[in-house]
Amino acid sequence: MLSKSKMKFIRSLELKKRRREEHAFMAEGGKTVRELLGRFHCRLLAATPEFFARTPAPEADECLQVTPDELLKASLLCTPQEVLAVFDIPDLPLDEDAPRRSLCLALDGVQDPGNLGTIVRLADWFGIEHVYASPDTADVFNPKAVQATMGAIARVQVHYAPLGALLDRLRDVPVYGTFLDGRNIYHEELSGNGLIVMGNEGKGISQEVAEKVSRRLFVPNYPPGRDTSESLNVAVATAVVCAEFRRRMS
Amino acid sequence: MLSKSKMKFIRSLELKKRRREEHAFMAEGGKTVRELLGRFHCRLLAATPEFFARTPAPEADECLQVTPDELLKASLLCTPQEVLAVFDIPDLPLDEDAPRRSLCLALDGVQDPGNLGTIVRLADWFGIEHVYASPDTADVFNPKAVQATMGAIARVQVHYAPLGALLDRLRDVPVYGTFLDGRNIYHEELSGNGLIVMGNEGKGISQEVAEKVSRRLFVPNYPPGRDTSESLNVAVATAVVCAEFRRRMS
Numbered sequence: 001m002l003s004k005s006k007m008k009f010i011r012s013l014e015l016k017k018r019r020r021e022e023h024a025f026m027a028e029g030g031k032t033v034r035e036l037l038g039r040f041h042c043r044l045l046a047a048t049p050e051f052f053a054r055t056p057a058p059e060a061d062e063c064l065q066v067t068p069d070e071l072l073k074a075s076l077l078c079t080p081q082e083v084l085a086v087f088d089i090p091d092l093p094l095d096e097d098a099p100r101r102s103l104c105l106a107l108d109g110v111q112d113p114g115n116l117g118t119i120v121r122l123a124d125w126f127g128i129e130h131v132y133a134s135p136d137t138a139d140v141f142n143p144k145a146v147q148a149t150m151g152a153i154a155r156v157q158v159h160y161a162p163l164g165a166l167l168d169r170l171r172d173v174p175v176y177g178t179f180l181d182g183r184n185i186y187h188e189e190l191s192g193n194g195l196i197v198m199g200n201e202g203k204g205i206s207q208e209v210a211e212k213v214s215r216r217l218f219v220p221n222y223p224p225g226r227d228t229s230e231s232l233n234v235a236v237a238t239a240v241v242c243a244e245f246r247r248r249m250s
Numbered sequence: 251m252l253s254k255s256k257m258k259f260i261r262s263l264e265l266k267k268r269r270r271e272e273h274a275f276m277a278e279g280g281k282t283v284r285e286l287l288g289r290f291h292c293r294l295l296a297a298t299p300e301f302f303a304r305t306p307a308p309e310a311d312e313c314l315q316v317t318p319d320e321l322l323k324a325s326l327l328c329t330p331q332e333v334l335a336v337f338d339i340p341d342l343p344l345d346e347d348a349p350r351r352s353l354c355l356a357l358d359g360v361q362d363p364g365n366l367g368t369i370v371r372l373a374d375w376f377g378i379e380h381v382y383a384s385p386d387t388a389d390v391f392n393p394k395a396v397q398a399t400m401g402a403i404a405r406v407q408v409h410y411a412p413l414g415a416l417l418d419r420l421r422d423v424p425v426y427g428t429f430l431d432g433r434n435i436y437h438e439e440l441s442g443n444g445l446i447v448m449g450n451e452g453k454g455i456s457q458e459v460a461e462k463v464s465r466r467l468f469v470p471n472y473p474p475g476r477d478t479s480e481s482l483n484v485a486v487a488t489a490v491v492c493a494e495f496r497r498r499m500s
Contacts, residue, residue, distance in 0.1 A: 114364065118483045125482050127472035148483070186497050222377035222496040232375050233368045233398070236489040239482070243490040244497075246472040247436055 025141035035151025040087040047083035076143040109200035117148025118235040124152035167212040182218035275391035285401025290337040297333035326393040359450035367398025368485040374402035417462040432468035
């Protein structure tokens, strides 16, 4: 059973402020929770008998068997799940050297937690291990973001840092970004390391960061020059760009 | 001002049943509403003075100037917008011939309205004008789906039809689908017409439809064979596949 105080604690993790104070976040759903178990320290796991039948001894400080109804009451996603768990937010050292060795992403003000989580999930698919996010980017430990990562947050490190200063320290690496007036990505040379900058859903890449992008790219629409939607969803654009980088390397 | 009865009517359009009965749907936000005006018949438009300043004479049966507070109360998205509008659902003839002439999408049980709307938006970007959706796919006139299309719903036609029977009638066109055991898309021949089938978020393509897919594709992860996320978000996978088809044709 979930006591009132535990219920209250779990639901408080909806707020970023509380997550930072508690150094904890909440994950829901069998697939996501199973991916995170063993990678992140789990403080509390509440699940239905069905979950425990498939995952007999989850590595957690405290395991509680609960009803689907209790889970739904504690849920921050408001969709029925078989499990929810509270994990420690890991202490990640800011690895600024990764873009010299490998391809990394930089997110400049991505606002929607679902978009952010989807980007982390596709980064994992395309073997991108480090994502740098501007401080005004959504919090990757937001429950909706965690959900959208589908567990990829266990493998992809998201570092929050002011991007302008970061790019100043990384002048020796190629910095890519997509712009409506950028160059056709299919005709450009693409490297196996560096940073791909993706911008805010409405405003794109901020001026400060845009000035530090050395290679301006464009994902062509079809047929070229046709009057279509003005842009792609940011997660979709990130996917097309990452896929093209990896296609060249395969 | 929005009368109580209008407010009630607008909010009732959250339900698919009511949308079908009324033959109407609701759109929110300046960009989306402006894209739809003039393409779909607008019954009612409620907006702030700021919207009317930028769009002086919107083509609508009834225009109401309202406060941001009233808009928020009527909103189905619960995010502040400057405008909302009620449009007629268009009567689209089911064009079954389009996959013979051009590249089209088929969605087999895509559940999330946000994913569906994002797919419609990217279809527009990649010049795909027809999307066939199985009856259990989310409703494209769901407010969240409309929002995610960012207006592309004005240019892309979404037809609901049982996919098994449709594919039986389209045996002469190439039918592509993505599967974890499909063939590397970058090594396959891709055509300029036909259907690309995308499946449900959790279960993928249903067995009935999978049997009718003649060309099984796979978007390779990186590095090949690495243990990563099991899959990509469906909108993200659709984007990578469509981009690759169009790259070949450009």
